[in-house]
Amino acid sequence: MAGRMSFHCHWNTPIFSGLKTTLLLFICSLKGVRSNQVVVDQHVMAVLGKNITLMCTVEVEKNLSLTQTSWERKANGNTSTLAVYNPIYGISIAEEYQGRLNFKTPSKEDATIVLEDVSFADTGLYTCKVATFPLGNTQASTTVTVMVEPKVYVSAGSAPLIDGGNETVVAICTAEKGKPMAEVSWETDLFGHSERKVIDEPNDTITMEMQYRWVPTRFQRDRKLTCVVRHPALETEFRIPYTLHVQYAPEIDITGYDGNWYIGRENVHLTCRADANPPPARYTWTRLGDELPAGVQIVNDTLVFSRALERNDSGVYRCEVANDIGHQAKQREIRIQDVPLKQTSTVAVASAVIGAILALLLIAVFIIVLLTPRKREPSYLDKVIDLPPTHKHPPEYTERAVSIPLTVNQMHTRKSDSHHLFQGNTIPDYWEHRSSSHEQLSYQEWICHTSGSEKVYINHREHYV
Missing domain, CATH: 2.60.40.10 (Immunoglobulins)
Known part of the structure; x- marks a missing residue:
């Protein structure tokens, strides 16, 4: 954040007092004599051994005249002038800063300086002063803190990694002599854990050691760990890969x-x-x-x-x-054989192909047999139903004319009368002696057969086994 400091018009004369003094200040401001400003960064972080830029810009009113700009440093209660810029007489640098300090672009509006090869002794309060006429001096200060960029490296543990051994330190990531203390961590997918060790060093620097402990195994050989270091003096985070070398029989x-x-x-x-x-x-x-x-x-x-x-x-x-x-x-x-194996890979492949084709053919035949309809064989019940009429249950009884076996002469006699088979109301004794299981048949149901000299008519529906 930039700091601004203003210088205002004040005339201290014992002749004027009270109302006269107030009136004079009012007249002074009406004449356009206002203020000038100095802009600097309130805090600057410098890195040990590198260059630092201290900004100082001057805003001067047109009716004011810049006579000189300068930088002073206050440390341990003492104040010393580092550099002076005068538009007429030029630039002057203190002897102890010769070769390390210069104005960047000296002008009436810019008093920025560059300090090279910063050391711990450069820590302190720096003040940019601007002298104008007729207002006098205006100033603004910035605090410089020197950081130390840590030296980062990764090393192996003190003991070799042996397969099947106990938990040990497999790697150490070190951020050496950093100011302020660096942030160190490990990135890995191994099932180990980290341990931190902090060491105080001269000039308020700190060494950070991050150890990684793990049980070595050959199955995780050549796995990688990555050491990650973050520090204000580093532009980006520092990443160092490390490969684990597990020893095994x-x-x-x-x-x-x-x-x-x-x-x-x-x-x-x-x-x-x-x-x-x-x-x-x-x-x-x-x-x-x-x-x-x-x-x-x-x-x-x-x-x-x-x-x-x-x-x-x-x-x-x-x-x-x-x-x-x-x-x-x-x-x-x-085993040394008498002769080489005859079956080559080509023959084996051909045999496999032929076997597959035969298997497919067998499957196809089986499916066709299953899907083809077969003629139904008659069952025992079918044979019983087709037996001759004498073996079947007699049909329901109905009234009709009696039919008996006839001779040829009787047939000629009965042909003359096609409407009646018997005369009168008396049924021949022959019918009385017939079994109840015989079915009454009409004339047309009898068929003529020759038996000796006589022709006998037999009912064709009755078969005798």
């Missing part, structure tokens, strides 16, 4: 054996791949229960068969890897 995997090693095969090898931190110091190859075959060479982490495979190359091969943390071993059984 080797993790081993043996590659190179595809299960199709056969007698006479060439250019084969076994490779012992090891993941370790620090890197493996040595590799050791052995064969369980026997020595390594002749013609086999060890090249770093690889067991090379420099000749065609033989039957006695079968066995269990063991690889052992060691580093500064520990050693681990792994083994692989190798």
